[in-house]
Amino acid sequence: MSDLATVLYPEAEIRRRVAELGRDITVDYASRPPVLVSILKGGFVFLADLIREVDLALRVDFMSISSYGGGSDASGVVRILKDLDHDIGGEHVLVVEDIIDTGLTLSYLLSTLAARGAASVGVCTLLDKRARRIAPLDIGYRGFDCPDRFVVGYGLDYQERYRNLPFILALENHSGFMEDPAALERFLVAPA
Ligand code: 5GP
Numbered sequence: 001m002s003d004l005a006t007v008l009y010p011e012a013e014i015r016r017r018v019a020e021l022g023r024d025i026t027v028d029y030a031s032r033p034p035v036l037v038s039i040l041k042g043g044f045v046f047l048a049d050l051i052r053e054v055d056l057a058l059r060v061d062f063m064s065i066s067s068y069g070g071g072s073d074a075s076g077v078v079r080i081l082k083d084l085d086h087d088i089g090g091e092h093v094l095v096v097e098d099i100i101d102t103g104l105t106l107s108y109l110l111s112t113l114a115a116r117g118a119a120s121v122g123v124c125t126l127l128d129k130r131a132r133r134i135a136p137l138d139i140g141y142r143g144f145d146c147p148d149r150f151v152v153g154y155g156l157d158y159q160e161r162y163r164n165l166p167f168i169l170a171l172e173n174h175s176g177f178m179e180d181p182a183a184l185e186r187f188l189v190a191p192a
Pocket of ligand 1: 099
């Protein structure tokens, strides 16, 4: 389709998979409506679609984090920029992520949430880049096994752009984007 990027997950495939995940969560949490926690910003598009596929009296809450060392801190320790609005003591928490890569950030966050006395802490991720996992994680709900490629769209950004693509692209030419982050803008043009 392009030498810059290819569509890895088309819109219809994402919609179908999100509906399946929503049905699974509805069954598994029927007796204990969960609090879905989204990590800003990447996870918000997935969360918005997922909650409309879950037929339970769930609640949502948000956290925003930033890594201390500017990205590649092997401890995964993060600074919480925006914390949850509500106490999660005794709650069944389901963390909803866009993508899990090394897993370091998430494993740190999970221990933080568990230490606050949550009754349970589960994980739902749209994309799982298993090949790059460093921190072992128990992932209850996974949309797709993602190849070891840099992906954008459906909440995932490249330099804060392209979160609004309704599909997910894999970048073919990373250095091309370093030089020109606007290079994918033609994917934003609606079909005639
Ligand atoms: P990790 O699992 O390595 O601690 O970090 C996961 C975070 O890295 C994700 O929440 C996301 O922000 C970012 N990330 C990892 N892989 C990708 C990717 O392919 N595309 C984008 N846009 N972000 C990614």
